[in-house]
Amino acid sequence: MPNIKYVFKRALNMDYKTMLNKINSIHKKTGKSRISIFNDMRKCALNYGAGYMDYDLFEMYNLTDEERDTYITRGRNNDLIKKYNNPEYNHIFRNKTEFNTLFKDFIKRDFIDVNTSSKGDVLAFLKKHSTFMAKPVVGTCGKGIEKINIKDYKSLDEIYDYLTNEGMNYELEEVIKQDKRVASIYPDSINTVRIVTIVDDEGTPHIICAYFRIGNGKYVDNFNSGGMVAPVNEETGEVIDKAIDKQKNLYDRHPKTNASIKGFQFPDWDKALALVKEACKIVPEMRYIGWDVCFSTKGPILVEGNEYPGHDIYQLPEHTHNKVGIWPKFTKAFKK
Helix, strand or coil: CCCHHHHHHHHHCCCHHHHHHHHHHHHHHHCCCHHHHHHHHHHHHHHHCCCHHHHHHCCHHHCCHHHHCCCCCHHHHHHHHHHHECHHHHHHHHEHHHHHHHCHHHHCCCEEECCCCCHHHHHHHHHHCCEEEEEECECCCCCCCEEEEHHHCCCHHHHHHHHCCCCCCEEEEECCCECHHHHCCCCCCCCEEEEEEEECCCCCEEEEEEEEEECCCCCCCCHHHCCEEEEECCCCCEECCCEEECCCCEECECCCCCCECCCCECCCHHHHHHHHHHHCCCCCCECEEEEEEEEECCEEEEEEEECCCCCCHHHCCCCCCCCCCCHHHHHHHHHC
């Protein structure tokens, strides 16, 4: 049973216009009456912590109660975050400079915070790296990230002036050299694997699930920025299904490179699992994290950690062919 306070809080802040649009859309697809859909939504909210977005996305109207209970919903996800993550440490994962500084042995690349560094140090970084990534120090979903080549500017001073414009707050990073096997899928972005971990009460980290995030036309792999995702067997590192984008297009092969996606085997998967398990020890107050892992020429490295792991892309209907979500993987870890 989800947190009742959370359910009522969501009810008070709900976008009822959007909810009604979802009800009308489901009514057209299924022929079920609007009132029965609304009542079923309310039942799923109370029993499983599923809002109307979860209800629609996971197509809960086509699931039995037993099947519905296998999904991690927004309510359940929030309960896990509240239980396992101390919010006083959120800033470490939300601030790229703080994260990279603390996890420097896991990221294995140069970085510098423009606003907290001297001009001389920033220029030294630019001289060393002719191409680099400029990332907002605080940001999500790949928004605001730029790939900058110094050849596109008249001078290093011009780049520095751009990076220090009023309102800008950039962290610069060395461009990661991606393993050629992973780059063959799509070479214009760093294609990462989101590996979700949870640390039990005994301090043992558990791998819950893994998802391949692939770029598609941009130099970021984020699902909400045009990328696509495909499920990975968290034990073997094999991609086990087609990729899907936000428009629900399915891909056996990448549309830009024609490279096969399903069946792809990540190199050094055991090292990637060992990497995130070791990373779990760095901030023991944060026990439920989504790690973005890149397979570089140096081996698996961290790109970032997410203190608020999403719950939706791991359970899309196009990938849950047996209508079973990933909640049982969490409960299995709890029992251990």
